[in-house]
Amino acid sequence: MTFFKTILTGSALALLAVSAQAQDVVRVAGNFATEHSSSLAMVKFEEELERLSGGAIDVNIFPAQQLGGAAENVQAVKIGAIELMWVGTAYLTRTVPELEVIGLPFQFPDRETAFAIVDGPVGVALDDKLATEGLTSMGYMELGFRQLTNNVRPIVAVEDIAGLKIRLQPNETHLATFRALGANPVAMDVKELYSALEQGVIDGQENPFAIINVAGYAEVQKHVSNTGHFFDFISVVGNKAWFDGLDADKQAMVREAMATAIAYQRELAAEQDAAGLGTLIEKGMTFTEVSPELAAALRENTAAAAAETKSRLDVELVGLLDAETAKLGM
Template sequence: MKKKLSYFLVAVLSMGSLVGCGGNATESSGSSDQPAEAANSNSSAEGDVVTIAVGSAAPDTETSHYQQFLLKMKEQVEKETNGTVKIEIHANGELGGEREMIEAVQLGTLDATITGAGPLGNFAPSSNALDFPFLFNDREHAYKVLDGEIGQSISKELESTGAKILVWAENGFRNITNNTRPIKTPADLKGIKIRTQENKIHLDTFKDYGANPTPMAFTELFTSMQQGVVDGEENPLSVIVPNKFFEVQKYMTLSEHFYQAAPFVINTAKFESLTPDQQKALQSAAEAARDFERQFIFDMNEKFIETAKEGGMEILPTEEFDREAFVAASENVYKKYESEYGDILKRIRETK
């Protein structure tokens, strides 16, 4: 996939426009056959039609929270701008993995992406503080952190790299799946090769739990589990079920060990090329899509669990998960990064 994306980027740079790769991907109802505009196009004038190409590693299905976010955003921004701003959706990992797409947004060869926050720490280091285990009390606590001063400061940090966060959408609380055994305690993870995101906090956390964490692009995950390259993975229900991981995973523990946001990241130059009214409409549409997507995930969670059971998964419920043992096993990762993230972690915990 990296080689594929490299060819894509070369083509973009040479042609001055974005060309979608991965022609075998299923086209979403919000995507187009036409090439998207380059992110570094000239400033738009009143009446010009501006296309914003958005990449997503998620499927373009009715149960995909990323797809629901993008369709809602597309509908609203095109309505509010009378069609002068159009959203072009490239789903199914058509344009590469999440880290690759963030890099493309920074380069200006992709206009925008919605991505899990895990890889974001490679570009805005303070965002790693969001990824500590058992950090957030509940979803509402996470929203207050992300929609407030802390979320804004992380976006400011990212802007120095050529990209900015319009809103923090949601992935949700992450859960553990595998093909080896039910996971009740950290000891149950011993020796299990589990795919993680390319995130140092996640890697160190699962090492402390006794697992063998293996960073891997999301686009490679299903096949890797199917072929036994990895034994398991960890993701929110909103990712596990729409991607049909129950077809290649036997056990799921409702561990809710990490909460993960899903920032919508746009190339800064692209955003600034819009007129003030277009910028306002895009921001408003992104906020509406964020709220819609968060509620969508909440409403779908029970259905996701039932679908996973029907697909053959054995589910270990939250009440049987030894949360206290996992919290105790997580203490080392907090100590390791105290000097680096202690201040922001304190601010997160104190957010009311």
């Protein structure tokens, strides 16, 4: 496995595209820390695909923003400068807005329900939308329930969120949700987040406990709460022209290796998330548990944002989502 020591963007990515046209070379880019479950899962993918292909397919993994930030990776895969990426699904919503249908506030009661939706007909419909944009979906990993941190005050009531300048992913539903809570949300690529927190440019951010931990945000944030306002996914997508150009055997190998990696990641993600909060407290963050009253108020205040998102998305897709969630008793 080869790791680049510098971030490659712009012309450097173009050079990569020219120098590695052979279909047996697969570059996989991600913005997650090397110790995050998703990055470890990509190492598993590398091992599995090279084993299945008998070494005929060479996989190179580039985690931790080595090939640029999340937004840059999306563009690089779309143009074929990189074959594959793993990225928070929110970063794809400006390419495929329909992905917002699985990013509604307080949408899923648990991770099992979330994966039942994306592994079923709703996920198939979203994969079809990605394909129209030149992207081949390889499946969904867990990013997890997103939790709020900040440097101003503990969150014990909705009013405590008001006025906070909070970094969010570039997802319109996420931004609208925090506006509804009275915050001042700022869309920002993850590569800029740590320094923005450190410099006080923003007051806080929201991420799963495991991300908050491995990204070192405990060093620059004081307060954390288990708001669980979104359940987030990591999309694994490839350049469609590249994947379609593989022969049937190689396509099957890629799919099989990725299925193994995703199953591994989901299990590991649950373990990392369970341990994450305790680690953050050990590192000095102040934890304020969300009360039932606050949880109810958060849901009430964000219901309109969820309804607005559904109103502007494909009617058939929303109907499919409603039907599938009804089957699950939601």
